[in-house]
Amino acid sequence: MKLGRRLRRTRAGQYQLRLSKAERDLLRSLPGQVRELIDSTDPADPSVRRLFPPAYRDEEKAEADYQELVHAELLEHHRQALTVMEETIDADRLDEGQVVSWLSALNELRLVLGTNLDVSEGLEPVDTSDPRAPGLALYGYLSWLEEQVVEALETTL
Template sequence: MAFGRVVRRRGGIEVRLRGEEREVLRAVLGQLRTAIEADAEDPALRRLFPPAYENDAEKEAGYRALAQHELLESRLQALAAVEASLDSKRLDDDGAAAWLRSLNALRLVLGTRLDVTEEDDHEIDPTDPDAPAWYLYYFLSGLVDDLVGALSD
């Protein structure tokens, strides 16, 4: 699914996105930030913060009390790094890792909202009310794939 929009070049990782693609990312990153800051109990966001102790409510509550703030801050810092570098044409490895983490978080939340399964590699019906979300999901998936490839090179 690679688009070739993120590639390793001498001197860093090159991001080849059009202006409108960057604006879409800016908008959805802002929406994710707002959602994380507002309600970590949103079912779609639970995908980003899975339980550590699924079968032990007491241990899970203890873990959340200790780790939840740090988990949230880590996500928000990665989002801030991406937002700050969104207009950049080149990233270092740390910047690319923040992009990977944040874009994959967007993909996971959107996939949860769309109820994506492993079998969901289908043609998008342009008349489907969810078509724009599906296009975004596949766009994010391609960027994540490109980032993984660039970081692996």
């Protein structure tokens, strides 16, 4: 499938999802990996820290209180977004709530992958022989797809 709009809002208010079989297969493989990571809740894992960022870096008590208040809710939000993506990966039409969940899930996938690859704003293009090249290509695709979702949602504003 050539690169083109993957998600567009229809006149009926739904969203048409246009992904190739290869894209769907690729995306199908990712949510379970992130769910496994967040369910492990190893606070030392940089990816987990990225998904559950600290609010108080220098105040242990305040940070513990904050995490006690929000961690379970944020964890459930991440799980639900990943579940919606898994359940609708083969759908041709999504409603707005499902599209918002896709946006969250794509963002979570990007955050984890970007953290694992040490992606930063000043990242230079890498040679195809670089062992990070496949991961960076996936990161670029997820970023592009996330942009497509944002643009489709903007049509409702």
